[in-house]
Structures are given as structure tokens and as C-alpha cells.
Amino acid sequence: xxxxxxxxxxxxxxxxxxxxxxxxxxxxxxxxxxxxxxxxxxxxxxxxxxxxxxxxxxxxxxxxxxxxxxxxxxxxxxxxxxxxxxxxxxxxxxxxxxxxxxxxxxxxxxxxxxxxxxxxxxxxxxxxxxxxxxxxxxxxxxxxxxxxxxxxxxxxxxxxxxxxxxxxxxxxxxxxxxxxxxxxxxxxxxxxxxxxxxxxxxxxxxxxxxxxxxxxxxxxxxxxxxxxxxxxxxxxxxxxxxxxxxxxxxxxxxxxxxxxxxxxxxxxxxxxxxxxxxxxxxxxxxxxxxxxxxxxxxxxxxxxxxxxxxxxxxxxxxxxxxxxxxxxxxxxxxxxxxxxxxxxxxxxxxxxxxxxxxxxxxxxxxxxxxxxxxxxxxxxxxxxxxxxxxxxxxxxxxxxxxxxxxxxxxxxxxxxxxxxxxxxxxxxxxxxxxxxxxxxxxxxxxxxxxxxxxxxxxxxxxxxxxxxxx
Numbered sequence: 001x002x003x004x005x006x007x008x009x010x011x012x013x014x015x016x017x018x019x020x021x022x023x024x025x026x027x028x029x030x031x032x033x034x035x036x037x038x039x040x041x042x043x044x045x046x047x048x049x050x051x052x053x054x055x056x057x058x059x060x061x062x063x064x065x066x067x068x069x070x071x072x073x074x075x076x077x078x079x080x081x082x083x084x085x086x087x088x089x090x091x092x093x094x095x096x097x098x099x100x101x102x103x104x105x106x107x108x109x110x111x112x113x114x115x116x117x118x119x120x121x122x123x124x125x126x127x128x129x130x131x132x133x134x135x136x137x138x139x140x141x142x143x144x145x146x147x148x149x150x151x152x153x154x155x156x157x158x159x160x161x162x163x164x165x166x167x168x169x170x171x172x173x174x175x176x177x178x179x180x181x182x183x184x185x186x187x188x189x190x191x192x193x194x195x196x197x198x199x200x201x202x203x204x205x206x207x208x209x210x211x212x213x214x215x216x217x218x219x220x221x222x223x224x225x226x227x228x229x230x231x232x233x234x235x236x237x238x239x240x241x242x243x244x245x246x247x248x249x250x251x252x253x254x255x256x257x258x259x260x261x262x263x264x265x266x267x268x269x270x271x272x273x274x275x276x277x278x279x280x281x282x283x284x285x286x287x288x289x290x291x292x293x294x295x296x297x298x299x300x301x302x303x304x305x306x307x308x309x310x311x312x313x314x315x316x317x318x319x320x321x322x323x324x325x326x327x328x329x330x331x332x333x334x335x336x337x338x339x340x341x342x343x344x345x346x347x348x349x350x351x352x353x354x355x356x357x358x359x360x361x362x363x364x365x366x367x368x369x370x371x372x373x374x375x376x377x378x379x380x381x382x383x384x385x386x387x388x389x390x391x392x393x394x395x396x397x398x399x400x401x402x403x404x405x406x407x408x409x410x411x412x413x414x415x416x417x418x419x420x421x422x423x424x425x426x427x428x429x430x431x432x433x434x435x436x437x438x439x440x441x442x443x444x445x446x447x448x449x450x451x452x453x454x455x456x457x458x459x460x461x462x463x464x465x466x467x468x469x470x
Contacts, residue, residue, distance in 0.1 A: 054084070054213040056249045060281045070248040079104075084247050088212065095215065096160070096187055096208045103383045105246070107156030107342045108376035110366040112167035112179040113351050114158045115191050115204060120347040121147040122173045122195070124331060129197035129227040134268055135299045137232070138291045139312045141225065142261040142270040142302065143331045145236050146287060149306040150333045154343045155243045155251040159372055159387070161189060162394050163408060164461035167366045169351065170358045176440065181461075182410040182430050184394070190413040192432035199226045203420070203430045213248050217241040222420040222429050233264045237423065239274045254284070255306065267294030272302060290319060308333055352376065354452055360443035361452050364461035373454055393462070400464055408463060412436045 058069040075083060086102060095101060124144035131137040161181035169177040179191040186205055193200040204221040223236040239257035256276035262269045272289035285305035290298040291312075298319045304310035309332040314322045321327075336345050350356050352367060366372065371386035401408060410430070418429040 054248050055211070055244075056213060057244050058249065059244070059252050059254070059277050059284060062279045069245070069250065073245060073248065073250045075247065080247050087210070087247060090210050091212050093210050094208050095157070095210050096206050101157065103371070103375060103380055103387060105157050106375060106383070107154065107158055108372050109348070109352060110159040110161050110165065110167065110369060110372060111187075111206070112161050112165060112181060112189055112191075113366050115179050115189060115202065116167060116169050116177050116193075116351055117151045117345075117348060118145075118148040119169070119172060119175055119177055119193060119200075120151065120334075120345065121331060122175055122193075122198075125200075125225060125227070126173070126195070126197040129229050134263070134266060135291045135293065136312075137227070138261060138263065138268050138270050139300055139302060139330060141227075141234055142259070142272060142291075143310045145238065145259060145261060146272065146304070146306050146310055147331055147333070149255055150336075151345050151348060152241065152255075153253040153307065155246070155253055156342055159366075159369065160187060161366065162369075162390055162461045163397075164364055164411070164463060165366060165369075166362050166364045166412070166461070168358050168362060169356045171356050172347075172350070176358075178412060178432075178436050180410055180412050182413050182415075184398075184408075188428070188430070190410070190430040190432070192413075192436075197228055199228070200224075201226075201432060203427060205425075205427050207424060213246050214242055214244045215246065217243065218424040220422050220424045220427055222422070222427055230265075232266065235262045235264050236260070237262075240424070259287075259289075268292065269296070270302070274306065290315065303327070304331075354454070357452065358440065358443065360446060360448055363458065365459075367454055368452075368457050368459040370459060390459075397462055397464060406463075 054070070056066045056070040058065040061069065071077070073080075083102075083104065087105075090101075121144055124140045124147065128137045128140035128144070131140060163181055163184040165181045167177075167179045169175070174195040175193050176195070177191065177193040179189055182188050182190045188203065188205045191200070191202040191204070201224045202221060204219075207218040207220050209216045209218075218240050219238045221238075223238075225234040225236070226232070227234070237258075237260045239255050239259050241253055241255040243251065243253050245251045254277045255274045257274055259272045259274060260269065261272075269292045270289060271292070272287050275283035275286040275288070277284040285307045286303075287306050287310065288303045289301070291300040291302065293299050297317055298315050300312050301315045301319060301321065302310060302312050309329055311327045311329045313327045314325045316322055334346065336343075337349075342348075354361075354367065357365070357367065361367070369386075369390070371383045371390060374380075374383035374386055412433060412435055413430040414433045416429045416431045420427045420429050
């Protein structure tokens with residue numbers, strides 16, 4: 001379903017909070033052993049077949065729809081066949097760290113920029129900071145965490161950041177946002193954002209597993225939000241996601257499992273269950289759960305669809321709506337551009353533009369990547385060669401660094417001694433070192449009036465200046 005279809009779907013009511021806890025559907029598919037038009041064996045969800053068979057899932061259909069679904073999607077028949085020959089070589093791999101992936105599965109954005117998309121509805125954190133009711137504070141903050149999933153349903157892969165690459169964003173909600181690629185093996189990005197109401201800190205070590213025609217996405221990371229008025233610290237653990245039908249069929253994303261937001265200062269907690277998509281779209285997009293007080297008693301129910309809206313209603317100790325109260329909408333997704341090639345939101349386009357760039361943009365900024373810019377302009381050949389060139393320069397710099405006996409040190413973040421435990425593995429936590437604030441203050445008061453031009457400005461994340469690949 002494209003963004004237009006989603007935005008035109010029913011946008012009120014929510015997700016049926018009573019049924020969500022009892023209807024965790026199981027897939028009962030069996031092997032079909034049928035062929036797509038490409039001569040590739042197709043199986044449905046949970047089906048067993050030949051080693052080279054592919055799982056194809058129609059999110060709006062049943063088990064009998066797999067072969068028909070396999071012949072749909074973004075690729076032509078001859079493209080599907082050639083793309084599958086490439087992608088099947090990576091089955092079982094974590095494609096997050098693979099640099100040899102073809103640009104035809106990419107979007108013109110790096111992972112650092114994608115990390116900034118969580119700031120689109122940052123006004124919800126402003127409301128959380130201003131809110132005196134501790135339970136409504138959690139409603140606002142958790143809804144903010146849910147709101148990014150509309151953007152995350154895009155199935156194009158962002159470019160892997162180069163070590164030392166950065167992304168800066170201003171001119172949105174009074175926020176200064178900075179992200180930096182702080183480690184290459186494993187790939188780790190760190191981000192810090194701040195305005196008058198909150199600070200946001202993220203260490204992200206995203207992991208993936210290519211299953212063939214789908215990829216599982218594990219959000220290994222540590223997210224902390226500090227609300228400035230009362231000094232409240234919030235911790236977020238998101239659910240995992242899965243992108244289905246990468247080559248065969250219409251590509252779509254499902255997120256399933258629990259999202260947990262914890263007030264580490266006072267003990268309130270929100271647990272939201274992301275319903276997995278069942279047969280014929282049952283439960284798709286639905287999110288339901290409760291705000292609990294420090295004694296783990298339900299106080300407010302929350303319900304909605306992550307691609308449309310979220311609502312809330314006070315509840316009793318059994319989780320039933322309180323008499324005399326009504327369901328109130330707290331957030332609704334903004335209108336998205338129609339027929340956008342990469343299914344970008346308007347905010348995603350702002351992220352790529354210079355409208356959100358600060359004065360004296362760092363030369364290491366993702367906007368300046370030549371491969372990203374070429375793909376944005378539709379030149380896949382140039383994007384592919386530019387991507388290969390950047391990757392070879394990165395390898396050359398590593399050889400240079402190793403020969404000198406040096407270790408890479410991030411400019412704006414530093415590794416702490418803290419190791420966070422996540423459902424998908426441990427994580428070394430990076431902390432914002434504050435040096436960027438000094439840099440930004442100096443840049444903002446400078447007389448520099450140079451206007452950045454993406455096409456002619458050299459992308460330079462390199463530790464040793466210009467890198468040769470000889």
C-alpha cells in the first residue's frame with residue numbers, strides 16, 4: 001500500500017485495544033511449490049520448499065495469493081530475475097554492514113539522515129515536557145516514539161555512512177540535531193538533539209538478517225530522552241521490524257512486538273503492542289497498550305494505527321475505559337506527497353535539503369555524498385560508481401590509519417564505559433561530548449556568507465584529508 005492509500009484509509013478510532021492482546025495470529029502456511037513468471041519457486045509464509053524458493057506474502061490476502069503477488073511490485077520481470085541472482089548470495093547475512101549492495105535497492109539518504117526522521121513530530125516531546133500530569137506526559141512521549149513508524153515503512157535501504165560522516169539539522173522545532181558515524185565494524189551511529197524542552201541521545205547499532213525475499217531489522221540501540229523542566233529521563237525500547245517482498249511482490253514493512261517507554265526517574269511505564277499483520281491484513285498497523293503508574297496499575301489506554309493516528313482514554317484498574325470519558329486523538333500523520341518515487345514524507349525531503357542545514361555546514365555532512373546526490377537525480381550509474389569510490393577511499397584510509405598505528409576517534413561523541421543490554425545484544429554507549437555546541441556557536445556568529453552547493457562541494461569525512469586509493 002503506498003502513502004496515498006495509507007493516508008486515505010480510516011484515520012479515526014484506532015486499533016481495537018481489547019482484541020490485540022488475544023489475537024496474536026500464527027501463520028499456518030504450507031508449501032505451494034508454484035512458479036512465478038520468472039521461473040522462481042514461490043512459497044507462502046512459513047512454507048517449505050526448495051532452497052532457492054522465495055517467501056512471498058500478500059499483506060491483504062491469504063496463502064493462495066502468493067504466486068499472483070510474486071509477479072507484482074516495483075520491478076519488471078527481467079529486473080526481478082537479475083536482482084534475485086544478486087540478492088540470494090547474501091541470504092543469512094547482516095546487510096547493514098555490507099558495502100557491496102547494489103544502488104537499485106537504495107534511497108537517496110544515509111542512515112544518519114534516517115535517524116533524524118524521529119524528530120518530525122518533536123512537538124509531542126515539547127508537550128510532554130510542559131505536561132504536569134505524569135501519565136499524560138507518557139502518552140505524549142510514547143506517541144512521539146510511535147510517530148516515526150510511518151516514515152520507517154519505506155523499504156529502500158539508506159546508504160551506509162562512511163566512518164566520520166555527520167548529519168546536521170536545524171530550522172525544525174527549535175532543534176539542533178547532530179549524528180555521527182562513530183564506528184565502522186560494527187556500524188554504530190550516535191545522535192544528539194536538543195531544544196528548550198528536551199535532549200535526545202541515541203546510540204544505534206542496527207542489525208539485519210536477509211532471509212531472501214525479506215529482511216528482519218533488529219533495532220539494537222539505546223535511546224534516552226531528558227525532559228528539561230523536571231529533569232525526567234525516559235528510556236525507549238522499540239519492537240523489531242521486517243521488510244517483506246524485497247524482489248518478488250509489492251514491498252511492505254511490518255513491525256511487531258512490544259514497544260516499552262520507561263520513566264527512569266519516577267517509574268511510570270508504557271507498554272504498547274504492535275500487532276503483526278495477519279491474513280487479509282488483519283491487525284495490520286494496529287498499536288494498543290496502556291500507561292502504567294509506578295505501582296504497575298493501568299491508568300490510560302492507548303490505541304491507534306502507526307500509519308495513521310494515536311488516541312488515548314483514561315481507564316480503570318482492569319483496563320476498561322472510565323465512564324464519562326471518551327477516546328481522544330493525540331496525533332495524526334501529516335499528509336504525504338502523492339506518487340513520490342521513494343515514498344518520502346515532506347519532512348524526509350526537508351532532511352535532504354539545505355533548508356535544514358546550519359551555517360557553515362560540516363564537509364562531512366551526508367547531504368554532500370556524491371552517490372546520494374546522483375541517486376536523488378536519478379543517475380544510477382553515477383551513483384553506483386560514486387558509492388564504489390567512497391567505499392574504496394574508506395578502505396584506503398583504514399590502511400593509512402593502521403600503518404600509522406592510529407585509532408579512529410569521533411569528533412563529536414566519545415565512547416563511555418557504559419554497556420547497555422538490549423533484547424538483541426549488548427551495546428557500547430557513546431555520549432555527546434559537547435564540542436559541537438562550541439563549534440556551532442562560533443559558526444553562527446561568523447561572517448561567513450558562503451552558500452553551500454551540494455553538487456560542487458566536496459564530501460570530506462576523512463581523518464587524513466584527501467584520500468588516495470593507490
